[in-house]
Amino acid sequence: MAFRLGMVFVAAATAAALLVPAAAGATGDAVRGQKLAYTCLGCHGIENYKNAYPNYSVPRLGGQSEVYIVAALKEYQSKARWHPTMQGQAAQMSEKDMADLGAYFQGPKRATSDGKVVGTPPPAAAICAACHGPDGNGVTPDYPSLAGQHADYIEQSLHGYRSGKRQNAIMAGFAPQLKPEEIKALAAFFSKQKGVYTTRKP
Numbered sequence: 001m002a003f004r005l006g007m008v009f010v011a012a013a014t015a016a017a018l019l020v021p022a023a024a025g026a027t028g029d030a031v032r033g034q035k036l037a038y039t040c041l042g043c044h045g046i047e048n049y050k051n052a053y054p055n056y057s058v059p060r061l062g063g064q065s066e067v068y069i070v071a072a073l074k075e076y077q078s079k080a081r082w083h084p085t086m087q088g089q090a091a092q093m094s095e096k097d098m099a100d101l102g103a104y105f106q107g108p109k110r111a112t113s114d115g116k117v118v119g120t121p122p123p124a125a126a127i128c129a130a131c132h133g134p135d136g137n138g139v140t141p142d143y144p145s146l147a148g149q150h151a152d153y154i155e156q157s158l159h160g161y162r163s164g165k166r167q168n169a170i171m172a173g174f175a176p177q178l179k180p181e182e183i184k185a186l187a188a189f190f191s192k193q194k195g196v197y198t199t200r201k202p
């Protein structure tokens, strides 16, 4: 067990070092983003809206990092992430569309840690903290905030990195190591932290 965790820590440090830090501020045009977001809010703007077959919550985007939203949309566009609806949504988007949408959903300030952790972190959360922060708020905008995200969506995405439906070099190094019960505990813990929220329809 100690050896396995040691390996993961080395992988975390290496992966973090490879990432070029991104600009902290928003670069997209949030006003244009709001107009583009009209269709998105039909799903992302409704509290507890569900994806059908399989049934899980549509992710919260409010306060999520613009940099990460752009990265995620590019992954749906390139089909590195499997999800027919989101692949369709992203198919015709330009880089500017993605940045503007990201700026709108992120809002003036992305969700960041206030230094408070709610409840006791499960042991496996120590591995995630290097990038996602102790409370699940990304330490830089490159890393998505898991804090406040729906637990069933966190579980779904971790299973996606395990099965290869989501291809991401970094998370492919972490997700397969997690046991199903660890995934449940991590998802429950991060979902209870203060972080992302549902963007309401204006």
Ligand code: HEC
Residues within 6 Å of the ligand: 036, 037, 039, 040, 041, 042, 043, 044, 050, 051, 057, 058, 059, 060, 061, 069, 070, 072, 073, 081, 082, 083, 085, 086, 089, 101, 144, 156
């Ligand atoms: C029909 C419902 C629906 C619509 C419309 C929709 N989405 Fe999504 N979106 C989803 C679902 C479901 C997921 C989770 C997919 C998965 O499991 O990877 C998702 C995932 C995402 C993610 C990844 C979030 C994360 O935490 O990784 C982003 C970013 C996103 N959507 C942005 C948008 C934008 C921008 C629009 C509008 C242009 C949009 N979505 C329209 C249902 C929708």
Ligand code: HEC
Residues within 6 Å of the ligand: 011, 012, 013, 015, 016, 059, 071, 072, 075, 124, 125, 127, 128, 129, 130, 131, 132, 142, 143, 144, 145, 146, 149, 154, 155, 157, 158, 166, 167, 168, 170, 171, 174, 178, 186
């Ligand atoms: C070395 C940095 C790093 C570490 C350590 C790490 N992650 Fe990640 N994580 C990322 C990156 C980068 C992404 C975005 C991947 C993508 O674009 O699909 C991500 C994405 C995720 C997502 C998808 C979020 C969403 O909104 O769809 C979840 C869930 C997640 N990580 C959970 C974890 C958990 C749980 C751990 C600890 C066991 C962990 N991560 C460890 C870097 C890391």
